[in-house]
Amino acid sequence: MSDLPPALAGLDGCPFWQMDGAGNDFVIVDLRRGGELTREAAQYLGDREGPFGCDQIIGLVRDKTGGTTMIIYNTDGSFAGACGNASRCVGWLLMEETGENELTFGSPSGPLHATRAGEAQITVDMGEPKLGWEDIPLAEEMNDTRYIDIKLGPIDKPVLWGPSAVSMGNPHCVFFVEDVDTQALDRFGPMIEHHPLYPEGANVSVAQAVDRETLRVRTWERGVGLTQACGTAACAALVSAVRRRLTDRKATVHMPGGALIIEWDEATNHVFKTGPIRLSRQGVFGD
């Protein structure tokens, strides 16, 4: 009989991996042969005071076509529609399993195509950004989501007043500033995360356009808080920077935990994200 804590009872016998992408870390649980990842289990696995600890908890489940799809919990137990860094880790796991060098799997916001991009580097096609106020979503009609009307005192010296709103399958609010290191993101992040203009909440980033091919980004993640990196935020920042004519369509996005290469392809309107993956632990619950 396994000595799993009650919160993990539904995961007895399930394989798991602990991974990160540029420091944004995950517990990934294989539910394709059974098991149940409850909200309580997700919060237990996310607890950094416990034996695991991570930013998101990912479940791998069989979809009705027999393929694999990912479900995404934040550590507060909320579900998310997309997780860029975890999608690279899932892509890598599935390629290691199948021996393929590229493949497609499911996610809450649609199919994702992953490709090996070098030693411990994976590229994921994150699909099209959503720029309409209803798709982000915002609570009121806004014709130009490049500059939305959120006034906030603590943001000092914004490059161009008013943040940008984008969805990469999850809602983002991106403030452009002169220096990302001087922003009290831990203070105003939660204010914007729960701002009435974002009825489903927001991932909040500060972004600094260093040059036409370089961004620096820090993120307060919805349902988590400050993280070392946020893949969808890197995509949202690049898309917003292009819309505001601050960078070219391909740039390196430097985040505290590492760098991602983001390209918003003009021909397909898809956003491609390339970055690192790392496996730090694997096992089977209950072993």
Ligand SMILES: N[C@H](CCC[C@H](N)C(=O)O)C(=O)O
């Ligand atoms: N906190 C996000 C989900 C995880 C996003 C992030 N870890 C990434 O790599 O994109 C949300 O609630 O939309």
